Amino acid sequence: MxxxxxxxxxxxxxxxxxxxxxxxxxxxxxxxxxxxxxxxxxxxxxxxxxxxxxxxxxxxxxxxxxxxxxxxxxxxxxxxxxxxxxxxxxxxxxxxxxxxxxxxxxxxxxxxxxxxxxxxxxxxxxxxxxxxxxxxxxxxxxxxxxDTAFHQTMPEKAFMYPLPYEFYEKDGIRRYGFHGTSHKYVAGEVAKWMKKDITEIKTITCHIGNGVSITAVNGGKSVDTTMGFTPLDGIIMGSRSGSVDPSIVTYLMKEKGYSAEEMNEILNKKSGILGLSGIGTDFRDIRSAVENEKDPKAVLVMDIFGYQVKKQIGAYAAAMGGVDAIVFTAGVGEHAPEIRIRALTDMEFLGVKLDVEKNENQNIGDGMEISTKDSKVKVFVIPTNEELMIAKETLALV
Missing domain, CATH: 3.30.420.40 (ATPase, nucleotide binding domain)
Incomplete structure (x- = not known):
């Protein structure tokens, strides 16, 4: 077929x-x-x-x-x-x-x-x-x-926003989550790598590309994720701001006279890595600016990126009452050891021990483990394959 x-x-x-x-x-x-x-x-x-x-x-x-x-x-x-x-x-x-x-x-x-x-x-x-x-x-x-389907297993405490309840009832305003096909795929692959049933493990999946989302997967089900009502929420991204104080939006509209459309443009297309660095949205350009020019804004972008991923890993480990595996996927997740090392350094308290030499290896093939043998929490880099996941879902239905 x-x-x-x-x-x-x-x-x-x-x-x-x-x-x-x-x-x-x-x-x-x-x-x-x-x-x-x-x-x-x-x-x-x-x-x-x-x-x-x-x-x-x-x-x-x-x-x-x-x-x-x-x-x-x-x-x-x-x-x-x-x-x-x-x-x-x-x-x-x-x-x-x-x-x-x-x-x-x-x-x-x-x-x-x-x-x-x-x-x-x-x-x-x-x-x-x-x-x-x-x-x-x-x-x-x-x-x-x-993209949203995988996250429909989230409990109310994870997907509800603390807004007037009628906004949820009448307007459907809630956390939906995105990149679900990718998160589902790599969570399944992690279970294969660990030779365990997916229902037995707690995994934190980090889809880090131009768009970024991190998901807590407990027993094969999404229980929380960083993207929200739209793909703008969560971690810093290529040109998207990720989570910011909502009052910044109303403040800028009042003080600068920006329209709703202009603010939407700023938050979605002029912020994130592009907005902070002034270089662009491609992480390879940020890496080059750090390595060749020691550009302080590029260094700041890397530090912010790694710090936000680290915070979210800690939060989801707490939410699930522990974590067995962490996996990085998508363009940056698969090919930026600088971000992985920033996210996982000083995480021994959580049971994470990173093998620095393996982390630097760019030949990931079908995937690789980058944690040490004695690491209680296993860390993997696994290429995502959303197309194959979509084909599997299609095959299952037809």
């Missing part, structure tokens, strides 16, 4: 075609600048040259048609016809009321349109991708996999 995984943004589309018999990606690609001048598809297939197509794409349906055409291309594709695609799994950031993946029925799509206000930057592109696939692949079953 082959599953096509689709991850749509507002003007982009990432995809993978996965053979579920061996869980290997047959092809993966990216379509950029949908609806914008300079639309381009880039597809990679093992053993073949990179396939690049530059052609106007007015909308997501055009993009999906190009993806399918590329997959069946005689010279650059990996299948002979669309009939080989048994199902399509769609990543959607915000699932609202849904606590698990669902078949992409018309009713589901209608509900996702109703909750666009909960994720205005992410959900519209996903909905466009679902509609495009349904229009082209009329008989192929489709599944929607939500």
């Amino acid at each position: 082959k599953v096509l995984v689709i991850n749509c943004g507002s003007s982009s589309l990432k995809y993978q075609l996965i053979d579920m018999s061996n869980e290997e990606a047959l092809a993966q690609g990216l379509v950029e600048r949908i609806g914008i001048n300079g639309s381009i598809l880039t597809q990679k297939v093992e053993g073949k040259d990179k396939y690049v197509v530059e052609t106007p794409l007015k909308d997501h349906q055009d993009a999906i048609e190009l993806v399918l055409k590329s997959l069946v291309d005689e010279n650059h594709g990996v299948i002979k016809s669309m009939d080989e695609i048994s199902a399509v799994g769609h990543r959607v950031v915000h699932g609202g009321k849904y606590a698990s993946s669902v078949v992409a029925s018309d009713e589901v799509v209608e509900y996702l349109q109703e909750i666009i206000k909960l994720a205005p930057l992410h959900n519209p592109g996903s909905i466009a991708g679902i509609k495009a696939c349904k229009a082209i692949m009329k008989t192929t079953p489709m599944v929607v996999v939500f």
Whole structure:
């Protein structure tokens, strides 16, 4: 069975075609600048040259048609016809009321349109991708996999905000959490590494990329997470502020005359690593500024980053009454030993002993343990694979 995984943004589309018999990606690609001048598809297939197509794409349906055409291309594709695609799994950031993946029925799509206000930057592109696939692949079953679903096991004490209760009842304001597919995947992988049943262990999963979230996973279930009503909450991120005093927002609006839209822009796109350093959102540029220029703002960013991750690990260990494993994943989590060492130094009191030499190893492959043999809490670096997780969820439903 082959599953096509689709991850749509507002003007982009990432995809993978996965053979579920061996869980290997047959092809993966990216379509950029949908609806914008300079639309381009880039597809990679093992053993073949990179396939690049530059052609106007007015909308997501055009993009999906190009993806399918590329997959069946005689010279650059990996299948002979669309009939080989048994199902399509769609990543959607915000699932609202849904606590698990669902078949992409018309009713589901209608509900996702109703909750666009909960994720205005992410959900519209996903909905466009679902509609495009349904229009082209009329008989192929489709599944929607939500970033928020894994966190629906959080108890009320973790997801409720101390606001007037009517905001929760009438407006759905609560902690939803995000990156759920990634957290679920690496928590499962940790259990395999430890050769234990996932129901027996307490894990803290650190998804650290341009977006950052940390989750407490107790017995395989999310019991708390740092991202909240939106992906803005929590730890410092590439261009997002993470948690700040809410009064800073109203203060700046009053004193500087910023509108709600301008404040939203500042908090989401001009803060975080970019805002503090003035360098950019790419952590590799921050590392370079520290190593080559000893830039004090870049050093400060690293220190803040590591300190916030350390605080959250301590908080979640307390919330779960202990921790058996800590795992780092995503771009920065997998490739920035500087952050891991800042987060885990002086944590022996918690039972964490970091192997400094292993931590510096960049050849992580399918994953590696970076704690010492006598560390009571095991620490891992494991590459996330959200696409495979989406394909598994899709396979389970269809």
